[in-house]
Amino acid sequence: MNETTGRLMRVMLEGEPLHRISPMQEADREQAVMDLQTENEFFPSSRPHLQSILHLSLQEGRLVFDIRDAQDAPVIAVVLALHPFKALVRDYQMLLESYASAVAEGREAKIQAIDMGRRGLHNEGAELMMARLEGKVVIDFATARRLFTLVCALHQKL
Template identity: 80%
Template sequence: MADAKGRLTRVVLDGEALHRISALQQADREQAVRDLAQENEFHLPDQPDLQSILHLSIQEGRLVFDVRDQEDQPVQAVVLALGPFKMLVRDYQMLLDSYANAVAEGREARIQAIDMGRRGLHNEGAELMLERLAGKVVIDFPTARRLFTLVCALHQKL
């Protein structure tokens, strides 16, 4: 169905990480949630018109996409192994730390270079998200990028 209307109406991050997140991580997370609220494509393959609430969490080393209806009732849970994401999340964490240091030092050229690296990692994370969710959840690339950001915010130290 090319003109499916399935989308997320809300994203809830469950099981917040035990680690304190930096101001930059908090800003990234808030921006991803705002962007997802504005525009996204997200639905189950057999329910292309589903307007859903997503409860995203990490449980027992697994990434859980708890898809719910508008009354917040469970529809389907999609569980992914975190292993394939670990290296990207670690690299993303290192880039955020480097970015914070570059900002503190006022090194504009370094800030720009790190920001380009962050965008590249977001793209890699989005590709992996698309690959891992294939056949389970239909999402577009921008939605996958934002979900990857939220995965990083949920679990900083894999």
């Protein structure tokens, strides 16, 4: 990525999750935000050099990408139906619950298998995110994976 490519300077989650998230989910959310702020490729298709702030929220069953400039002034809002993500978010929630159970039981083989499944779900979520944003927002795969984690943190029980 070069300096002239648009990127996220900051990511802000708007609103509260629908229920308390587990310490593991909170750690995933914090790591995703830190990773996004370190390295990402994300910009509106019409503004390829924009250094932006993203306000990510769920509103009335929709995923809202409120993209703002470096001064936090609105640039564009991209609104996606949440429905296509529901099954993946539900599966992710079940995997996290299974992971916590496997950790509590000390079952290393099961932990590894669940972690592989979790990576696969993140990949699926990233591909869906990229497809849904196509033509509106340019986004790389790693950024899409991290944003999927944040969507899961915002809306655990779909």
